[in-house]
Amino acid sequence: MTATPDPDSASADHDDASALSRELRVAVMRVSRRLRAERANDEVSDAQFAVLGFLFRDGPLTPGALSELERVSPPSMNRTVNCLADAGLVTREAAPSDGRKVLVTLTEAGRNTVLETRRRRSAWLYARLAELSPADRSVLTDAAVLLQGIADS
Numbered sequence: 001m002t003a004t005p006d007p008d009s010a011s012a013d014h015d016d017a018s019a020l021s022r023e024l025r026v027a028v029m030r031v032s033r034r035l036r037a038e039r040a041n042d043e044v045s046d047a048q049f050a051v052l053g054f055l056f057r058d059g060p061l062t063p064g065a066l067s068e069l070e071r072v073s074p075p076s077m078n079r080t081v082n083c084l085a086d087a088g089l090v091t092r093e094a095a096p097s098d099g100r101k102v103l104v105t106l107t108e109a110g111r112n113t114v115l116e117t118r119r120r121r122s123a124w125l126y127a128r129l130a131e132l133s134p135a136d137r138s139v140l141t142d143a144a145v146l147l148q149g150i151a152d153s
Contacts, residue, residue: 038124040116048084056114060103
C-alpha cells in the first residue's frame with residue numbers, strides 16, 4: 001500500500017507542493033465563495049442551487065438520482081426538493097414509464113433562477129478578468145485547464 005503524502009508536511013521534498021496546495025486551496029475557496037454570492041435568489045441555498053443546476057443540465061431526475069449526484073442521503077435530498085417545490089422552482093410528477101417513481105422537474109421560475117444566477121456569476125468573473133493583462137489572462141487560461149483536470153480526478 002502506497003502512503004499518500006501529507007500536503008501539510010514540512011519535508012523538503014514537499015515544500016513547494018505543500019505551499020502551492022495551501023495557496024491554491026485558499027484562493028479557490030475564496031473565489032468560489034465570492035461566485036456563490038452572485039445569485040438571483042438569496043433564499044436558495046448552495047445545495048438547492050446545485051439541484052437546480054443538475055435539473056437544468058440533465059432534465060427531469062428522480063430524487064434518488066439527485067441524491068447520488070449531490071452525494072447526500074435520500075432523506076436530505078427529499079428535504080431539499082420539498083423546499084424547492086414549496087418555492088415554486090421545481091415540480092414533482094409521476095414518471096411516465098413507471099407511475100411509482102417520481103421525477104423532479106424544473107419549473108420556468110427555476111429555469112430563470114439558474115439562468116440569472118449564471119449570468120450574474122459570469123458578469124462578476126468577466127469584470128474581474130477584464131481588469132487583468134492579456135498575459136495574466138493567458139496564465140489563467142492554462143490554469144483553468146489544469147484545475148479542471150484536478151477537479152475531474
